[in-house]
Amino acid sequence: MSARILSASVLIPVVLLAIYLGGWFFTLALAVLVVLGQIEFFEIVRRKGYRPTENLCLGLSLTLLAIQQLYPQLANGAFVLAGGLVCVSLLFRRQPPATISDMATSLLGLFYTGYLPSFLVQLRALDGLGYLLLLTFACIWASDIGAFFFGKAFGRTPLTPISPKKTVEGAIFGTTASILVGLAGAALLGWSLWPLTGVVFGLLVGVSGLLGDLTESLMKRDVGLKDAGNLIPGHGGILDRADSYIFTAPVAFYFIDFIVLGRLPLP
Amino acid sequence: MSARILSASVLIPVVLLAIYLGGWFFTLALAVLVVLGQIEFFEIVRRKGYRPTENLCLGLSLTLLAIQQLYPQLANGAFVLAGGLVCVSLLFRRQPPATISDMATSLLGLFYTGYLPSFLVQLRALDGLGYLLLLTFACIWASDIGAFFFGKAFGRTPLTPISPKKTVEGAIFGTTASILVGLAGAALLGWSLWPLTGVVFGLLVGVSGLLGDLTESLMKRDVGLKDAGNLIPGHGGILDRADSYIFTAPVAFYFIDFIVLGRLPLP
Numbered sequence: 001m002s003a004r005i006l007s008a009s010v011l012i013p014v015v016l017l018a019i020y021l022g023g024w025f026f027t028l029a030l031a032v033l034v035v036l037g038q039i040e041f042f043e044i045v046r047r048k049g050y051r052p053t054e055n056l057c058l059g060l061s062l063t064l065l066a067i068q069q070l071y072p073q074l075a076n077g078a079f080v081l082a083g084g085l086v087c088v089s090l091l092f093r094r095q096p097p098a099t100i101s102d103m104a105t106s107l108l109g110l111f112y113t114g115y116l117p118s119f120l121v122q123l124r125a126l127d128g129l130g131y132l133l134l135l136t137f138a139c140i141w142a143s144d145i146g147a148f149f150f151g152k153a154f155g156r157t158p159l160t161p162i163s164p165k166k167t168v169e170g171a172i173f174g175t176t177a178s179i180l181v182g183l184a185g186a187a188l189l190g191w192s193l194w195p196l197t198g199v200v201f202g203l204l205v206g207v208s209g210l211l212g213d214l215t216e217s218l219m220k221r222d223v224g225l226k227d228a229g230n231l232i233p234g235h236g237g238i239l240d241r242a243d244s245y246i247f248t249a250p251v252a253f254y255f256i257d258f259i260v261l262g263r264l265p266l267p
Numbered sequence: 268m269s270a271r272i273l274s275a276s277v278l279i280p281v282v283l284l285a286i287y288l289g290g291w292f293f294t295l296a297l298a299v300l301v302v303l304g305q306i307e308f309f310e311i312v313r314r315k316g317y318r319p320t321e322n323l324c325l326g327l328s329l330t331l332l333a334i335q336q337l338y339p340q341l342a343n344g345a346f347v348l349a350g351g352l353v354c355v356s357l358l359f360r361r362q363p364p365a366t367i368s369d370m371a372t373s374l375l376g377l378f379y380t381g382y383l384p385s386f387l388v389q390l391r392a393l394d395g396l397g398y399l400l401l402l403t404f405a406c407i408w409a410s411d412i413g414a415f416f417f418g419k420a421f422g423r424t425p426l427t428p429i430s431p432k433k434t435v436e437g438a439i440f441g442t443t444a445s446i447l448v449g450l451a452g453a454a455l456l457g458w459s460l461w462p463l464t465g466v467v468f469g470l471l472v473g474v475s476g477l478l479g480d481l482t483e484s485l486m487k488r489d490v491g492l493k494d495a496g497n498l499i500p501g502h503g504g505i506l507d508r509a510d511s512y513i514f515t516a517p518v519a520f521y522f523i524d525f526i527v528l529g530r531l532p533l534p
Binding site for chain 1: 311312315317338340341343344346347348350351354355357358359361364365366367368370371372374375378379382383386427428429475478481482485486488489490514517518521531532533534
């Protein structure tokens with residue numbers, strides 16, 4: 001626990017500074033996490049005997065991050081082409097030739113550890129001071145902390161065999177904490193229809209964070225690992241810390257951009 | 268060969284009619300192909316022992332096709348959320364729990380046999396009469412026919428162990444045929460800088476068609492199959508016929524929309 005707190009006290013100020021500075025500062029800080037997380041993902045996958053096209057995925061993930069920063073309106077089209085490139089790159093592998101799993105896990109790596117988190121760049125760029133990104137992170141933190149302490153004290157019912165330590169009580173309380181933070185944030189930021197949009201935002205972030213967490217647990221469980229890595233003392237690997245942010249990134253971005261800011265591009 | 272010609276003489280008028288009518292007619296005709304192709308893909312994948320989330324992928328692929336028709340500007344964001352849904356849906360599978368491969372092949376199925384071909388809907392919608400889609404198809408047909416006959420007559424050098432019948436000579440001549448058709452089409456349609464844009468378009472379509480073809484061969488080879496199915500007499504399965512169109516769809520759409528029509532959304 002003390003290693004955990006020590007690591008957090010170094011990392012949290014760095015994260016807050018990157019959010020505050022925004023722009024390329026934030027994108028570069030995120031790029032470090034994306035690269036480390038993707039390397040961990042491919043380590044997990046290689047333990048199953050698959051041979052994904054790791055270097056190409058890393059290069060394409062960094063390219064997608066740069067595109068999210070420079071030309072966000074091109075990011076989705078760029079992913080389509082990047083995903084196609086990943087598939088066809090495996091055609092040129094000999095001895096032994098690539099398999100369906102090599103191709104599928106390469107695409108999953110690009111999507112899950114590269115493309116999904118890249119939406120944090122667009123989320124940061126939505127406002128000048130990073131309040132929207134900070135609110136998203138605050139919801140995730142509230143959900144994690146709420147689920148951890150409440151689950152420890154009152155958790156009885158196991159949530160899923162994938163992640164034996166999680167309880168239904170913890171998940172419910174974590175999501176409630178995320179909703180309360182979402183509600184407070186929506187009121188402070190003066191979102192239109194704030195009681196409704198705040199609750200929905202907190203719910204979406206809480207649930208997508210939990211699902212991201214469980215997705216990584218499923219992957220680790222499949223290869224019989226406890227932690228994805230041991231990079232941060234007391235916290236396991238990067239993916240063990242960053243998994244909650246992965247699905248949340250596009251969900252929070254599209255909800256705020258389309259619904260809260262009213263920029264749903266309908267004709 | 269005669270079953271092949273008979274099937275073609277029924278299918279080609281249907282394809283031409285769907286292209287001519289456009290709109291929902293085209294989207295529905297494509298939806299039939301997408302569903303059949305995706306079922307074949309998942310049959311291939313199940314032969315490797317993986318258990319992808321087939322019904323969800325089919326439902327999401329049809330939804331993505333409908334979104335390409337109704338709100339094309341939302342299609343890319345919808346794919347991000349659909350891909351996320353596919354991943355998290357596997358969290359709820361018990362006995363035995365889902366594996367990384369189940370998740371990765373589900374995502375590959377959604378991407379390769381659902382999302383990539385859905386760009387044909389946007390390609391058809393670019394002009395009123397379907398000339399741009401017809402030109403794309405004409406390039407693929409020229410490439411296929413050119414590679415087949417020239418490869419048969421002069422092919423000596425094997426192209427790749429993935430697909431033993433393909434030769435370097437066939438691939439070069441097929442791509443040349445695609446470039447010639449692209450050049451003619453660009454001249455007829457009066458594309459700006461037509462000699463350049465026509466050659467690049469023909470090259471992109473020829474190469475992406477060949478790569479789509481080889482990608483499907485890689486998958487079949489991985490499970491020891493000759494044809495992906497036996498739906499069309501003399502033509503193998505749907506994927507055996509449709510594989511050339513899969514990567515070509517987004518490549519042709521983005522090239523025409525961004526470069527030829529000059530709608531690259533840069534600030």
